[in-house]
Amino acid sequence: MSENTQSARPVVLQMIDIDKRFQGVHALKKCNLELRKGEVHALVGENGAGKSTLMKCLTGIHKPEEGRIVYNGKEVSYKNPKEAQEDGISIVHQELNLMNHLTAAQNIFIGRESKGFMLNDSIINQKTQELFDHLKLNISPTEKVGNLTVGKQQMVEISKAISFDSSVLILDEPTAALTETEIRELFRTMNDLRARGVTMVYISHRMDEIMEMTDRITVMRDGEYITTLNTKETNLDEIINAMVGRTIYAEPKTHSNVAPDAPVVLEAKNLVSKDVKDVSFQLHKGEILGLAGLMGAGRTETARLIFGADPRTSGEIYKNGQQVTIRTPQDAVKAGIGYLSEDRKRFGLAIGLSIADNTILAAAEDFCKMGVIDEQKVRQVTEEYIKKINIKTPSISQLIRNLSGGNQQKVIIAKWLVRNCDVLIFDEPTRGIDVGAKSEIYKLMNDLAAEGKSIIMISSELEEVLRMSDRIICMCEGRLTKVLDIQEASQEVIMKYATMRN
Amino acid sequence: MDTKKIDIQKLLAPAALVILYIFFCFAGKNFFSASTLVSILDSTYYVGLMAFGITFVIITSGIDLSIGTNMMMSALLAGYMNAKGANIWICLIAAVAIATFVGFLNGTLISRLKLPPFIATLGVMMMTQGFGSIITKVQTQRFPGAGAPGSEYKYIFYKTASGFPSGIVYMLVFFVVALFLLNKTRFGRYTYAMGSNEEAVRLSGVNVIQWKTLVYTVCGFFCGLASIVYAATYTTIIPGTGNGLEMNAIAAVVIGGTSMAGGVGTMSGTLIGALLMSVLKTGLMSMGLQGHFQTFFTGAVVILAVLLDIYRNKKATAVK
Numbered sequence: 001m002s003e004n005t006q007s008a009r010p011v012v013l014q015m016i017d018i019d020k021r022f023q024g025v026h027a028l029k030k031c032n033l034e035l036r037k038g039e040v041h042a043l044v045g046e047n048g049a050g051k052s053t054l055m056k057c058l059t060g061i062h063k064p065e066e067g068r069i070v071y072n073g074k075e076v077s078y079k080n081p082k083e084a085q086e087d088g089i090s091i092v093h094q095e096l097n098l099m100n101h102l103t104a105a106q107n108i109f110i111g112r113e114s115k116g117f118m119l120n121d122s123i124i125n126q127k128t129q130e131l132f133d134h135l136k137l138n139i140s141p142t143e144k145v146g147n148l149t150v151g152k153q154q155m156v157e158i159s160k161a162i163s164f165d166s167s168v169l170i171l172d173e174p175t176a177a178l179t180e181t182e183i184r185e186l187f188r189t190m191n192d193l194r195a196r197g198v199t200m201v202y203i204s205h206r207m208d209e210i211m212e213m214t215d216r217i218t219v220m221r222d223g224e225y226i227t228t229l230n231t232k233e234t235n236l237d238e239i240i241n242a243m244v245g246r247t248i249y250a251e252p253k254t255h256s257n258v259a260p261d262a263p264v265v266l267e268a269k270n271l272v273s274k275d276v277k278d279v280s281f282q283l284h285k286g287e288i289l290g291l292a293g294l295m296g297a298g299r300t301e302t303a304r305l306i307f308g309a310d311p312r313t314s315g316e317i318y319k320n321g322q323q324v325t326i327r328t329p330q331d332a333v334k335a336g337i338g339y340l341s342e343d344r345k346r347f348g349l350a351i352g353l354s355i356a357d358n359t360i361l362a363a364a365e366d367f368c369k370m371g372v373i374d375e376q377k378v379r380q381v382t383e384e385y386i387k388k389i390n391i392k393t394p395s396i397s398q399l400i401r402n403l404s405g406g407n408q409q410k411v412i413i414a415k416w417l418v419r420n421c422d423v424l425i426f427d428e429p430t431r432g433i434d435v436g437a438k439s440e441i442y443k444l445m446n447d448l449a450a451e452g453k454s455i456i457m458i459s460s461e462l463e464e465v466l467r468m469s470d471r472i473i474c475m476c477e478g479r480l481t482k483v484l485d486i487q488e489a490s491q492e493v494i495m496k497y498a499t500m501r502n
Numbered sequence: 503m504d505t506k507k508i509d510i511q512k513l514l515a516p517a518a519l520v521i522l523y524i525f526f527c528f529a530g531k532n533f534f535s536a537s538t539l540v541s542i543l544d545s546t547y548y549v550g551l552m553a554f555g556i557t558f559v560i561i562t563s564g565i566d567l568s569i570g571t572n573m574m575m576s577a578l579l580a581g582y583m584n585a586k587g588a589n590i591w592i593c594l595i596a597a598v599a600i601a602t603f604v605g606f607l608n609g610t611l612i613s614r615l616k617l618p619p620f621i622a623t624l625g626v627m628m629m630t631q632g633f634g635s636i637i638t639k640v641q642t643q644r645f646p647g648a649g650a651p652g653s654e655y656k657y658i659f660y661k662t663a664s665g666f667p668s669g670i671v672y673m674l675v676f677f678v679v680a681l682f683l684l685n686k687t688r689f690g691r692y693t694y695a696m697g698s699n700e701e702a703v704r705l706s707g708v709n710v711i712q713w714k715t716l717v718y719t720v721c722g723f724f725c726g727l728a729s730i731v732y733a734a735t736y737t738t739i740i741p742g743t744g745n746g747l748e749m750n751a752i753a754a755v756v757i758g759g760t761s762m763a764g765g766v767g768t769m770s771g772t773l774i775g776a777l778l779m780s781v782l783k784t785g786l787m788s789m790g791l792q793g794h795f796q797t798f799f800t801g802a803v804v805i806l807a808v809l810l811d812i813y814r815n816k817k818a819t820a821v822k
Contacts, residue, residue: 307705309704309705328704328709329704329705329706329707330707330708330709332707333706333707334707339705341705345699346699346701346702347701347702347705348702348705349699349702350694350695350698350699350702350703350765351698351699352698352699352765352766353694353695353698353765357691357694357695360691361695361702361703361706361708362706362707362708364688364691364692364708365688367688368687368688371687371688371689372686372687372688373686373687373688373690373691415706419707
C-alpha cells in the first residue's frame with residue numbers, strides 16, 4: 001500500500017541548501033532533504049558524511065549558516081531541541097539518554113510531571129500505559145529503566161519521542177545495540193507509526209534493514225547531498241556507489257601475505273571468562289588476524305582478556321612459545337602486547353593532554369632519567385612518529401581533543417610503537433574515522449604487518465575484515481566457531497559462522 | 503596566536519594578586535610596609551605547603567579532606583614526643599614521617615581498596631583528628647618558643663634571629679620541589695594523565711594503583727612539611743583542631759586555576775592562590791575588618807575564580 005501512494009503523499013518537511021561550517025571544516029555543503037508524510041526515509045552515508053550534523057541542524061542543536069527549513073509549509077528555525085520537539089520534530093539519539101534509576105514513566109515525563117508541588121505518579125503511569133498500549137509494547141510503566149533490556153530502553157526512548165505528538169521522528173542508528181528479536185519489535189513499532197502518518201528519518205549503516213524498512217533513501221557523501229532514491233526502484237550496488245562515489249568499495253584480499261612457516265608469536269589456549277567461552281587460537285608473525293562476529297560475540301572481551309584488562313577465569317597465553325602471566329594491562333605491555341580500544345576517547349587517550357604526552361604514555365620510563373623526563377628525547381621521538389605515520393598536526397603540543405578521529409587513532413598507534421609492542425590488537429580501528437583517513441589506517445596496518453608486527457583486528461565491517469585479514473576467526477556468543485583462511489572467506493561464509501549458535 | 507592566549511591566561515592570576523595588593527595599599531591602614539608583607543608571608547607558609555601537596559591530588563581529580571587534621575596531628579604528636587624528651591629535630595622528622603604515612607594510608611584506601619577519595623579522606627580526617635587527642639590525652643602541646651632552649655629550628659622554618667622571614671625560603675624551596683615533581687618527572691606526567699583519563703592510563707600498561715598511592719603519599723609528605731612550619735610559627739598545638747584548614751588549601755588550589763575535574767592545573771597557580779588568600783586576609787584586617795569578613799570574601803573569591811575559569815574555557819571552546 002505504502003509504495004503506491006508514495007509519490008502522492010504530501011511533503012512535510014524540506015531542508016534546502018543547508019550550509020554549515022565548524023572552525024573552517026565545511027561540514028555541510030548545500031544539503032537538501034525532503035520528507036513526505038508517513039514515510040520512512042533512510043539517511044545514509046559513510047561516517048563523517050554529515051548525516052548527524054544535518055539532523056542536528058534540523059532539531060536546533062546546530063544553527064546552519066545558510067539554507068532554509070520548511071516544515072508544514074512554514075519556514076522554521078529552532079534555537080534548541082526543545083523548540084523542535086514542541087513543534088513535533090523529535091530525535092532519538094544513538095546513545096540513549098535515559099535515567100536508569102527512574103521508572104519508564106518517570107523517564108518519559110521527565111520535565112513534564114503533573115502540575116503543582118506534589119508529584120502524582122499515578123497520572124503519568126496511566127498516560128505511559130496508554131502510550132505503551134498504543135504502541136503495543138509489553139513494558140510496565142513502573143519498571144526501572146535500568147532493569148530493561150537495551151531494546152526495551154530504546155522503545156522507551158521512542159515512546160518518549162512519540163509522547164510529544166511527534167509527526168517527524170529521527171532515529172539515529174536505532175538498531176546498533178539491538179538483538180535480532182528486538183530489531184523485529186522495533187520494525188513492527190515503526191510500521192505502526194508509519195501507518196499512522198508519522199514521518200521517520202532512519203539513519204543506519206545496515207543496508208539490509210534499509211532495503212527492508214524504508215520508502216526512500218537520501219545519500220550523503222563528504223557533507224554533500226548526492227541523491228534521493230526510491231527504495232523499491234534501487235539496489236544495494238547503486239546505493240553503495242552513491243555513498244562512496246566509486247564502484248568498488250574495497251578489494252578483498254585474495255591470498256595471505258604470511259609465510260607458511262612464519263613463527264607463532266602469540267597463542268591463546270582455552271581462554272575463559274564471563275563472556276568468553278573456551279577460545280583458543282594462534283597468531284603468526286606478520287599476520288593480520290581478523291576477529292569477526294556480531295555485537296556480543298565476545299570479540300572485544302577476548303581481546304581484553306589477552307590484554308589483561310578484565311579478569312580471566314582460566315586459560316593460558318603464550319608469547320613466542322613461552323607462557324606469560326598476564327593479570328593486568330601492565331603485564332601485557334611488558335610482554336609486548338598493545339591494545340587499541342574501540343572507544344578511543346574512553347579507553348585509549350587522555351584527550352586533555354598533548355600528542356607528546358599521549359605518545360610516551362606507555363613507555364614513559366624509557367624517557368626518564370631517575371624519574372625526570374627528558375623533554376628533548378620526548379620531542380625528538382614524537383616528531384619522528386608524527387612524520388613516520390603521518391599525523392596531521394601543527395605541533396607535538398597540540399591537545400588530542402583538537403585532532404580528528406583518524407589522527408587520534410594514529411597517536412594511539414604511535415604510543416604502542418614507541419613502546420615497541422610486536423603484537424597489536426586493533427579493536428574497530430576505523431570506527432568514526434572518515435574515508436580518507438580510513439585507507440591511511442589500512443595502509444599503516446599493512447606496513448606494520450610487513451615489518452613483522454602481528455595484528456589482531458576486531459571489526460564489525462565485513463568489507464574491512466575481508467580487505468585486511470590473512471586469516472579470520474569467527475565468533476558467536478563467546479565461542480570461537482571457525483578459523484577461516486582468507487581464500488575461503490566471503491561475507492556469506494563469515495556470517496554463517498558468526499551466527500552459528502550452538 | 504595560540505601561545506599569546508596562554509600567556510594572557512597565565513598572567514591573569516598574578517595580575518589579580520598585584521591589583522589586590524595595590525588596592526589594600528590605598529584602602530588599608532599601614533598596609534604598605536615591610537612588616538605587613540612579612541605577616542602576609544607568615545600566614546601563607548602552612549596553607550601554601552598543604553596546597554602544593556593537594557594540587558597533585560586534585561589534578562588526578564581526587565580530593566584529600568584529611569590534610570588539615572593530618573598536619574595538626576603530626577605537629578601534635580611531634581610536640582608530644584618533644585615533651586617526652588625527644589630531640590626537637592627527631593620530632594620534626596617524625597612529624598613528616600607520620601604525615602607521609604597518613605598520606606600513604608589515604609592512597610592505599612583509595613587506589614588499592616577502591617574507596618571514593620571523598621569518603622576515604624573524610625574517614626581519615628576524623629581518625630587523625632581523634633588520634634592526636636587520644637595519644638596526647640587532649641593536652642595542648644607546646645614547642646620551644648622563641649629564645650627557649652632548642653628553639654633554633656624556628657630560625658630555619660620561621661624567622662631568623664635578625665627577623666628575616668626564613669619560612670619564605672623554606673616554602674619556596676619546596677615550591678620548587680613540587681613544581682619539579684609536577685612538570686619534570688614521570689610522576690607528574692602520570693598525575694596529569696590519570697586526571698585526564700585514568701582508564702586509558704591503566705590500559706597503557708601503567709601501574710595506576712601504585713602511582714595513585716604515591717600521589718596521596720606525596721600530599722601527606724607536604725602536610726608534614728606544613729606541620730613543621732605551623733609548629734615553628736605558632737608553637738602551641740591544640741588537640742582536636744585542624745579541621746577546616748583543608749578548605750583553605752583547596753581554595754588556594756582552585757583560585758590558582760586547577761580544575762576539580764582533573765587533568766588541568768599548575769603549581770604556580772596554587773602558590774598565587776595561597777598568596778592571594780593571605781593578602782586578602784591581611785588586607786581586610788588592615789581595613790579594620792575582622793576574621794569573619796575574611797572568610798566571607800575568600801568564599802567570594804573562590805566562586806569568582808572558578809566562574810572566570812568556566813567563562814574562559816567556554817570562550818576557548820567557542821573558538822573551536
